[in-house]
Amino acid sequence: MRMVDLIQHKRDGGRLTREQIYYAVQGFTRGDIPDYQMSAFAMAVFFRGMDEEEIADLTMAMVNSGDVVSLAGITGIKxxxxxxxxxxxxxxxxxxxxxxxxxxxxxxxxxxxxxxxxxxxxxxxxxxxxxxxxxxxxxxxxxxxxxxxxxxxxxxxxxxxxxxxxxxxxxxxxxxxxxxxxxxxxxxxxxxxxxxxxxxxxxxxxxxxxxxxxxxxxxxxxxxxxxxxxxxxxxxxxxxxxxxxxxxxxxxxxxxxxxxxxxxxxxxxxxxxxxxxxxxxxxxxxxxxxxxxxxxxxxxxxxxxxxxxxxxxxxxxxxxxxxxDPGLLPQAAVHVSVRAEREGFVQSIDAETVGVTAMLLGAGRATKEDSIDYSVGISLRKKVGDPVKFGDVIAVIHSNREQNQDIAERLIGAYTIVSDKPEPVPVVHSVIE
Missing domain, CATH: 3.40.1030.10 (Nucleoside phosphorylase/phosphoribosyltransferase catalytic domain)
Incomplete structure (x- = not known):
């Protein structure tokens, strides 16, 4: 069995067997299959997809590439x-x-x-x-x-x-x-x-x-x-x-x-x-x-x-x-109120912008090597659907930086405030069993 044949087979829309998938995963984990071939394999899957059986086989091949935790000592359905x-x-x-x-x-x-x-x-x-x-x-x-x-x-x-x-x-x-x-x-x-x-x-x-x-x-x-x-x-x-x-x-x-x-x-x-x-x-x-x-x-x-x-x-x-007393948790030194620049209702808050902004404060990591500042973050005082008046506090920045104007501007940009109250969006869209 050769990795290049597996790549070609999937590239051309073919279906991989369990043995082929295990060969690829085990060889890659051991270092026998180089990164460039596994990258080509991933790209072939990206474009050609996999059926349910292939995906299940790929899942189990990755499960069996390392430790499998036994919870047999725990009573009940885990x-x-x-x-x-x-x-x-x-x-x-x-x-x-x-x-x-x-x-x-x-x-x-x-x-x-x-x-x-x-x-x-x-x-x-x-x-x-x-x-x-x-x-x-x-x-x-x-x-x-x-x-x-x-x-x-x-x-x-x-x-x-x-x-x-x-x-x-x-x-x-x-x-x-x-x-x-x-x-x-x-x-x-x-x-x-x-x-x-x-x-x-x-x-x-x-x-x-x-x-x-x-x-x-x-x-x-x-x-x-x-x-x-x-x-x-x-x-x-x-x-x-x-x-x-x-x-x-x-x-x-x-x-x-x-x-x-x-x-x-x-x-x-x-x-x-x-x-x-x-x-x-x-x-x-x-x-x-x-x-x-x-x-x-x-x-x-x-x-x-x-x-x-x-x-x-x-x-x-x-x-x-x-x-x-949650006040015993780490606390930031600086707290900055971010205020609304217009009146109306909060139509949306761009979650990704808020998340990236918190990361820039030190609450998250840009790379795996970055350290975390547990005390910093953002409190959202206004959520979607809430009425807002000019000058209302819409968010509070918790920071250990002296200058936070750029953070405040990012948060203001994350909020969309409109004249009419938006229709509520359910937090649970659907359930698949």
Whole structure:
């Protein structure tokens, strides 16, 4: 078998066998197949696509390229979630303790943020003392005792995907649904969960800008999960504006705590309850979605969800006092109010612009080597549909820079204010099971 023959076969629209796909992935992971040939392979897939069986085979080839986590020591049906990323997306900080409070175990591995989308690991590391790395026995014990643990992703989890993504990033082949779907699902399958709920974001702040592309990606991932005997559900959610009112690290943790207490932004709470409901049904805690929604809403308002979060923080070495006093989280030195330059209603907030602006403050990374400033970020005082008067504060910049005029100008540019109130956009577009 030769790699050049596989490339040619796919280039010409042919279908690859499982043996051919494994040959390519294993050879690339070992270093036997050079980057230039794998780049050509990725481009052939980009233009010619793959059928469902090919994508499932590619996913499993990447799963088997490295470690596969065993969660056999954890009691119950293990449910995981994954978000395709967005601006202000702190859903894991809310959904995981909420699902755990319902008695469903969540053993989650998360990554760091890169670019304008924040990473769950970075947000948690804004909590003093929090340990994102745990020995496997401690990880399992924490899930059995508290029904949840959240750690950084293993360095040898689906290494083929890591190598392939690095090539896709520099060869203009990132935006390929077979390659995206197999990349995401290989890490989820390797993480050992029995059931997976996917939060597929769509809109200006998401990787998938159009609903049609997001739906195609979601359908492909659900199909992969089904073919690999994992119950998989995809929720298509809106990212046309930042999720919630906070963008940053420490301030997003504070907002997550507010939602876990039963308050917070309505749209953020809605998507979190939706994801948690599907996760708890998949985990066997409730018989159907409506029953789960009612029960989970009660868990938020009873205080059980926020207490689960407190135990989780303490179990991983973090300071649990931040639950009662989020002011103990890192705080920026400078706070700048950004004011509206006209009257009307907020028609839109460009999520990507807000995310990039927060990154420029130091809340995100332009490269993997960049350090994070946990204290900086943006508070959105006006959201889509809100009335605005001239001079109203529409956002607050939390910065450690002396000069923030450029940041303020970027935020003003992110807001579109019009005369008529816009029609509301639902935060949940559709669900694929």
């Amino acid at each position: 449910v995981d979630k994954h978000s395709t990323g967005g601006v202000g997306d702190k859903t894991s900080l809310i959904v995981v303790p909420l699902v755990a409070a319902a008695g469903v175990p969540v053993a989650k591995m998360s990554g760091r943020g890169l670019g304008h989308t924040g990473g769950t690991v970075d947000k948690l590391e804004s909590i003093r003392g929090f340990r994102i790395e745990l020995p496997n026995d401690r990880f399992v014990r924490n899930v059995n005792e508290n029904k949840m643990a959240l750690v950084g992703q293993s360095g040898n989890l689906a290494p083929a995907d890591k190598k392939l993504y690095a090539l896709r990033d520099v060869t203009a082949t990132v935006n390929s649904i077979p390659l995206i779907a197999s990349s995401i699902m290989s890490k989820k399958i390797a993480s050992g969960a029995d059931a997976i709920v996917l939060d597929v974001k769509v809109g200006s702040g998401a990787f998938m800008k159009s609903y049609e592309d997001a739906k195609a990606l979601a359908s492909t991932m659900v199909s992969i999960g089904k073919s690999l005997k994992r119950r998989t559900i995809a929720v298509l959610s809106d990212m046309s504006e930042p999720l919630g009112t906070e963008v940053g690290n420490a301030n997003e943790v504070a907002e997550a705590i507010e939602v876990l207490r039963g308050g917070g932004d309505t749209r953020l709470r809605e998507i979190c309850l939706t994801l948690a409901a599907y996760m708890t049904v998949a985990g066997g805690a409730y018989g159907n979605y409506d029953e789960a929604r009612r029960a989970l809403d009660e868990l938020l308002h009873s205080g059980r969800a926020v207490e689960t979060f407190r135990k989780f923080v303490e179990a991983q070495g973090g300071d649990p006092a931040i639950v009662d």
